[in-house]
Amino acid sequence: MGVGTGELRTVPTLTPALSLEGRGSGGGGRLLGVVMKGHDGVWVFAEQEDGKLADVALELLSKGRELADTLETKLSAVLVGHKVEGLAGSLIAHGADEVLLGDDERLVDYTVGPYARVIVDAARERKPAIVVFGATTLGRDLAPHVASALTCGLTADCTDLQIGDFKDNVAKKTYEKLLYQIRPAFGGNVIATIVNPTGWPQMATVREGVMKMGDPDAKRKGAVTSLDVVLDEADLMTKVIRKERVEKSVDLKGAQVIVSGGAGVGSRENFKLIHELAHTLGAAVGASRAAVDGGFIDHDHQVGQTGTTVRPRLYIACGISGAIQHRAGMSESGKIVAINSDPAAPIFEVAHYGIVGDLNDVIPRLIEIYRKKSAH
């Protein structure tokens, strides 16, 4: 059974054996009896604000392309807003075969009601097999509304998506080519693979920075298809009166070099060592959660499962033990240097270069050496 040609069946239990979390509001343990017949295609929600695409939309198109190619189906970007058609070219260049455009002046600012309505109406009509959103503030608001209205599952904060088969031992049935929705669970101590053999579309949100953005190909061709935008009063109950933007104090995602400090730095005062090394190298400052919780630096700087996922060319971890939740956010860095006084610290398992020592000795020496070298 391939995706899009699934056969009609009644679901014996609502929760598939591998599923750790959620179904939409139609869930709750009753029989759904949803059919997968006719579901086809991969959709990526193309998040934009004020006409600027979110990076995660382009990252997801790269992954979406891979999924669509594996399933031998079409990749569509779902673009909702007003006067945003100009973004279609970029979406196609990043892998979309088609842009589904919901354009209306009432969609100029994001509110969940009308955005969800446009996507739900389109999904009911076109029956995608897979719909993915960025796990941004907006995506985390929108995706559950869409999943709830479509009474389908939703796995939040995935760190990987793959296509694979699932053997349901209870129903004695094998489902082919399902979406593996992969994410840390139980505080990050296990990596769970979640499948949704019934109640499609299969839906997931994916954290920013987790998927690698591919290079755009300006020669790619694709179609732009307008969606019907039908909104009623109930969809438009929330009005945006004023928008205020608070910029993040650091751009970790865009940084090529990051110097991160952990609990081993000891205090907010001593964190100036991290700032100094970062300043010397022209790097951004990151931190572990323990450093953030300790008040050494604010949360915008946190790297990891509940912070930012980063992929710099160079990541220097100072006084960070390398807990799995921290590694989840930095292990894809080009080169990792770890400074830790404990030779058995797990950070050394992912580090390309390790320095066993007291960061209070090592960092000033690194700064001195770097300054001397760059003076020549």
Ligand code: FAD
């Ligand atoms: P520690 O584990 O205390 O390690 C400090 C390290 O510093 C030790 O290895 C020690 O040997 C070394 N050290 C001490 N003194 C010195 C010195 N003078 N010189 C050199 N080295 C020294 N953590 C994150 O970082 N990011 C997340 O996003 C995140 N999300 C989480 C989500 C969940 C659901 C949970 C349960 C946890 C999460 N955590 C996260 C917390 C994570 O489990 C760890 O507790 C945290 O990463 C530890 O931070 P740390 O390595 O700075 O501190």
